Amino acid sequence: MFVDPGQFDFVAALEAQWEAVRSEYLALPHDAFDPWVQRRMHGAGWTVFGLYAIGQPIPAACAVCPQTSRTLQQVPGLSMAGFSRLAPRTHVKPHVGWAASVYRLHLALVVPPDCRLRVAAETRSWQEGRCLIFDDTAEHEAWNDSALPRGVLLLDFLRPGFSGSVADHVPEEVQQYAARLFSAKAGGAEPAGPMPPVSGDAEP
Numbered sequence: 001m002f003v004d005p006g007q008f009d010f011v012a013a014l015e016a017q018w019e020a021v022r023s024e025y026l027a028l029p030h031d032a033f034d035p036w037v038q039r040r041m042h043g044a045g046w047t048v049f050g051l052y053a054i055g056q057p058i059p060a061a062c063a064v065c066p067q068t069s070r071t072l073q074q075v076p077g078l079s080m081a082g083f084s085r086l087a088p089r090t091h092v093k094p095h096v097g098w099a100a101s102v103y104r105l106h107l108a109l110v111v112p113p114d115c116r117l118r119v120a121a122e123t124r125s126w127q128e129g130r131c132l133i134f135d136d137t138a139e140h141e142a143w144n145d146s147a148l149p150r151g152v153l154l155l156d157f158l159r160p161g162f163s164g165s166v167a168d169h170v171p172e173e174v175q176q177y178a179a180r181l182f183s184a185k186a187g188g189a190e191p192a193g194p195m196p197p198v199s200g201d202a203e204p
Helices: 010-016 018-027 059-064 066-072 172-186
Strands: 046-053 078-086 090-095 102-110 115-119 122-124 131-134 140-144 150-158
Touching (some): 010 018, 018 066, 078 102
Antiparallel strands (some): 078 150, 090 140, 102 131, 102 150
16 A cells, blocks of 8 residues: 655655655766666566665665665665666566564656555556655555656655564575675675665565
């Protein structure tokens, strides 16, 4: 199900900074993005650039996106964040998330025509500069039927009533990506691909 963004005070702060966030997204080189690891959902059309994982910033990534990083600090209970890009003619197949502790938010940055997101029985389109929030434990899928990429800032934050993470099952391939990411961070390397959404399934 979709959730009313007006319930959350930080949404206005995110939307107020959307153009600065979009500028940093657009400045990233194409090869800074990596395919999301669960390719059975999307083939090769969904790529990501991670900024936060397991509630912690990824320093090398945040350093090249300082305004976005500062904006994310205003989100209480932030567990995961990054840029999500959906290539032209991409369909992310129906799937469900694994975390009951978080909501998923998309801040729309670049939205060509013919892009949409279905959550349960409702389908909506992104609007640049506006947030969509939804429960990704409901079945959902996404389409970009245009000839241009679609880009959003994607993040997970704790739902009201939760004070910490819960023990959610995390797919093996995502666990492996998480280990690789934090190993690279510890060694001072560049970000090792997408952020692991250990608090929930990923949705482009």
